[in-house]
Amino acid sequence: MSDVVNDTKIPNNVDLSSDKKLQRALEAWQPNFINWWLEMGPEGFQQDQVWLRTAISVDSDGWAHFDYVKMPDYRWGIFLADKVPDRKIHFGDNIGQPVWNEVPGEHRNTLRRLIVTQGDTEPASVEQQRLLGQTCPSLYDLRNLFQVNVEEGRHLWAMVYLLHSYFGRDGREEAEALLQRRSGDPDKPRILGAFNAPCENWLSFFMFTYFTDRDGKYQLLALAESGFDPLSRTTRFMLTEEAHHMFVGESGVQRIIERTAQLMKQAGMSEDVRKLGGIDLPTIQKYLNLWYTLSLDLFGGEVSSNAASFFAAGLKGRAFEEKNYTEHTALNQSYTLDKYEAGKLSREEIALRNAMNEVLRDNYVEDSQRGLDKWNRVLEKEGIDFRFKLPSRRFHRHIGMWADVPVTPAGEIISREEFEKRKSEWLPTAEDEAYVKSLMTTPVYEKGKMANWIAPPARGIKGQPVDYEYVRHNV
């Protein structure tokens, strides 16, 4: 096990001090990162002591380290999962060849694009969430938000490390550009759509961490298979962090549902919980529809020659390629999908390699359902008939063959007029947004206290009670 070394300004397990040039480049980037963090990170909490976990090594115990830290002092560092000896490329056209420890020239641009696209999402989500602290429902949630934020910052470091180490001047320029783009800024937006969508209330935040971070999980799983070993090792470690982000989302939504169920009971099983200051189930479903579909877009087009060449080259595999599949060339196999082209729907077989985005999206859809099952069990236990449903993957899409096709959440193609007319049943309206925001005007900074619209968590963090002072705000 390679321990985290703190002999440079940048904690790392990559023996950074032995590569002075790289060390200097990263140390030059560090102040720019900090400036970005101060400008675009959580607003109004930079001087607070936050009880955060910090990586001290990359094995499972390495996460055991929790302590108070001011966010700008967080030890952002570079951690790669341990090298697997004699690792071979295990899918695509180069099966059996040793993995690349340097960037193969042939794939340089493609790899850089993959890394930049992934890297861009990390600071983007911090930007999207920067004002949420000011409306937090509890110190517990506030701390979870910041934990997610600093770790997204670290994910940025992970990608920047790859850019600096392996991509020369281009890589350094891209690393700089990652700090220049801004989520939602029409002049310099983040690369992917969902990362420019506003995330301005906590219901959105929990849906985001449940659905959008889960896209991150699947992208990382696919990149963890990469034949470019530094990318594989980096993403394997990032996955351990991502799991916590999805936990925040899943438990957050669940606690809102629990609270709504309680309020419904108080109201005599009436669905109209808005009177009692809760978030009604149909509104929750609308936010679910929104963030789920924005996240589906992140997987790219259904039929993709890019995806095919990533796979062929051994740059990006399927999730759990090694574990879950026996055949790894994906040649002479097909994938059947409903093709919608020029207004016509047909069942079509396409080459499996060209369907790699869709294969990954299948895994994602299946995985997404699991949280809904849990949430529905809460409703079942409380004797409430409402059930949450994942909308059809054709619904509300902006990328791929369903982009801008008017489709109902059930997957039915309808007219544009009907879609516009019924949109408010399916997606949050300005009024819904205003209502949800109205619940969250005052932050809750009192230890152990919860906002009215959310139930407390079952337990605190790392053995601490729920009423622990997770954030020392303004003290």
Add this chain to the structure above:
Amino acid sequence: MIDVMDPVAFETHPDRYKHWKLDLTDASSGIARLIMDVQEDHGLRSDYVLKQNSYDLGVDVELADAVQRIRFEHPEVRAIVFSSAKDRIFCSGANIYMLGSSSHAFKVNFCKFTNETRLYLEDASSESGIKSIAALNGVAAGGGYELALACDEIYLQEDGNSAVSLPECPLLAVLPGTGGLTRLVDKRKVRRDHADVFSTVAEGIKGKRAKEWRLVDDVIPRSKFNDTMTKRAKELADASPRAKAKGPGMPLPPLAGSRDRQGAGWIINFKYITLKIDEKKRVAELEVRGPDHDPPKSADEMRKLGPSWWAVQAFRELDAAMLDLRFNFLDVGLLVIRSKGELEKVVAHDKALASLSGSDWLAKEIALFQRRVLKRIDVTSRSLFTLIEEGSCFAGSLLEIALASDRVYMKDDEDNESGIRVQLSPANFGPLPMGNGLTRLQSRFLFEPKRAEELRGREGPMTTQDAVKAGIVTIAPDAIDWDDEVRVAIEERAAMSPDAMTGMEASLRYGGPETLETKIFGRLSAWQNWIFTRPNATGAKGALTMYGKPERPEFDWRRA
């Protein structure tokens, strides 16, 4: 292999455009907007989908029509702004699946047509003062960037996404076929090493570096983009000499023609043009008829005649016939050209056009149009033989067709009784240059540059003997041998390898200086033609064939 479902039609009108919108709301400020919004299910064939503003021939036909109409119908327009109606994408270039599934001949003809359209845009700028701006409000890839390169100025929206690229080499193992590489270094004067890097990075270049490397003129934030483009277009429009254009434009109505089966071929008939196709012999016969009315004596009369003026209509019909031949009759290797009419009348019309075009923008447009049609003949990859017989009228502008031919046969009647003559006019001495910048007479006498100038004074009809002496005629068989000589020459030519003839003719037609234009067509018929047929591009495992397929291309690594 079927390249198109029906014969390709080149006639269209803004009311019928599927893929472009000609927006004239700012025409009073001198600005026309051409907005690309390709309808993906309206390709010329149904086996590909025109995603992401990718184009096929049908899309380019509309573009060519739009530029042509702006020139003739909208004298108030002095600047064209090109942009896209699609979010994030300006134009992703020629549709790759269309290229991959088209015959070689179609691919090259497609490239040739798009080249002509791009050159027309440049011609509109240099000759007519219609400046163009590529307002790249999204990714401009391949042919999309080549369209931008044909504009006077290129502006790239800065939004983190928009980039310019020529991904043909790294992605498809072919060349940017519409003059992209040539315009990079020759027109925009991009450094050759920068151009090398740019042309091998599939994702292209954006932002500051795109400007530093001269790939674009400026990079402008999204929020200021539209306003900046309008402002710049206004400046260009205000500075344009076309601002002085007086008098209304001239609408271009559809041509009335017929297209019928005839024996083992087709007969395509217009008022002044007949094209007969003999599919068995692989020979086409073109007849061009001279004027049947008096030339206009004033600009007003010219406008009254409008598109029915012989100088306009005959050349529009000729253009249509040449395109029909080029796209719909690939097996025809030889075009035999004849004419019918009165020499004096052709000369009179040429003179009328020459004198009007000194002072009237519309007359100048007509002359420029004739010049484009003749250039289209120059780059036609068919052997061209002109036959000058009784009743022919190869004078002035029509004599240019003969001079564009690979060979000129003129019947020799020793006693000069049959009246077979040719004649020069002002049209032969300047207004109708070739792509190399020289007149066809200058190109003919490269060994003796003074000779073209000496012919300027030659008024009146020339007999066969005179024409031979003047160097206009290749072979002058006498009347007794004529039929046999001509038959043998035609049969012999039609039997030659079409590839060898295409290469030979293209090499010989453009003697003298190189220009951007000759380089573009020369490189198209040499490099691109060759690369398109190499296994590395179009073999079973070639990159163009494999594009979008699950396997990766395989290359034959030997350098040729």
